[in-house]
Amino acid sequence: MKLLADFILITGFAITSVILFMLAISKKRKTPQNILMLFLSITLIIIITVATSLHELRNVFIFFNLLEDGARFILGPLLFIYIKSIFKKDKNLIKNHLLHFLPFIIYFGVITLPIGISRILGKTLFDYLELLHGTAYVAIIKDLYWLLYIFLSGRLFLMFKTKMKSNYSSFKKANFDWINKFLISCLLVVLFDLVVVLYRIFFIKEISWDVGLISLCFLILLTIYLGYHGLKQSTIYLPKFLLDNEEASKKDKHQNIKFSLSREELEELKSNLDDILIYEKPYLQQELTLSGLAELIGTTDKKLSSLLNHHLNVSFYDFINQYRVEEVKEKLKLEEYEKYSLLGLAYTCGFNSKSSFYRAFKKETGISPTAYKKENSIE
Numbered sequence: 001m002k003l004l005a006d007f008i009l010i011t012g013f014a015i016t017s018v019i020l021f022m023l024a025i026s027k028k029r030k031t032p033q034n035i036l037m038l039f040l041s042i043t044l045i046i047i048i049t050v051a052t053s054l055h056e057l058r059n060v061f062i063f064f065n066l067l068e069d070g071a072r073f074i075l076g077p078l079l080f081i082y083i084k085s086i087f088k089k090d091k092n093l094i095k096n097h098l099l100h101f102l103p104f105i106i107y108f109g110v111i112t113l114p115i116g117i118s119r120i121l122g123k124t125l126f127d128y129l130e131l132l133h134g135t136a137y138v139a140i141i142k143d144l145y146w147l148l149y150i151f152l153s154g155r156l157f158l159m160f161k162t163k164m165k166s167n168y169s170s171f172k173k174a175n176f177d178w179i180n181k182f183l184i185s186c187l188l189v190v191l192f193d194l195v196v197v198l199y200r201i202f203f204i205k206e207i208s209w210d211v212g213l214i215s216l217c218f219l220i221l222l223t224i225y226l227g228y229h230g231l232k233q234s235t236i237y238l239p240k241f242l243l244d245n246e247e248a249s250k251k252d253k254h255q256n257i258k259f260s261l262s263r264e265e266l267e268e269l270k271s272n273l274d275d276i277l278i279y280e281k282p283y284l285q286q287e288l289t290l291s292g293l294a295e296l297i298g299t300t301d302k303k304l305s306s307l308l309n310h311h312l313n314v315s316f317y318d319f320i321n322q323y324r325v326e327e328v329k330e331k332l333k334l335e336e337y338e339k340y341s342l343l344g345l346a347y348t349c350g351f352n353s354k355s356s357f358y359r360a361f362k363k364e365t366g367i368s369p370t371a372y373k374k375e376n377s378i379e
Helices: 002-025 031-054 059-066 074-089 095-121 127-132 137-164 174-205 211-232 240-253 263-279 290-296 301-311 314-332 340-348 354-364 369-375
Strands: none
Touching: 002 211, 031 059, 031 074, 031 137, 031 211, 059 095, 059 263, 074 095, 074 137, 074 240, 095 127, 137 174, 174 211, 240 290, 290 301, 290 314, 301 314, 314 340, 314 354, 314 369, 340 354, 354 369
């Protein structure tokens, strides 16, 4: 078992170190990568702490345990801030979220540091340390804190995905699937650890196999998965007014981004929008954004967003894809596009992935592109 543990620890340390090094030398490093580096560094500290405990390196263990003991009170908030950093441009993001790390500071001051000093002195400083340290109840608190931030991170991610449809006409689903999978995996790992701890409490006995090693193995795998995708993940910044409106909606759901427009302004804006879409067909651009279209029709992204979301009751993403679907349907009628595959045709009409094309087409027509083509094939 010890050989297996060493293999897992060495492999995890090596791969995590390589990813950390690649992030450190990256020329495109931004806030998300800096947060990710901090996440990976904490994982390395956890690996070193477990290794020093396994090989009974007492003095080294005492030092690294000071950094590792409350790690779960840091990793949860870091995950939450990391997801926010992908979508929100804010140089002071960590500084503005320092309160999230308050439980770690309290835990460090009340439990971790006194226990570290007690180990050095060879005697317990305070009686309460005997009751708290190493008990299953402390482990439950740590797991529940992790679960809280997995929930908050998941809710934040879903909110950003919804907001993206108000600003982008297309985005590759694969760019974000990994975040969803990572959060679900984190949830399963924490629930596994929680079940084991509860088993120990209610049945008052140890499990024959090393549960801690299994949990650590899962954490290493999750960290590698996060680091691998974090290296490639680009930032998808959303307009400030959309993010501000999300905050405003928490205070007043009826006073968020309903921008004040007169009837005349609405008619003129709608007319200009129709003209641009009919004659210039900007929806054929795969990377068309709300601000890009607003610039074409001579208005602001805030006014255009208000027109679409509050007067036409449609997101920017769905609105543009309606035109793209209609363009596909029109080209299917033309002989010059007869030799095009459906996917090739979709790309010429502004779609950038098969999944988004099929999903949008079926939403608008009620049938798949393949079925539609068969029903409307050129004789």
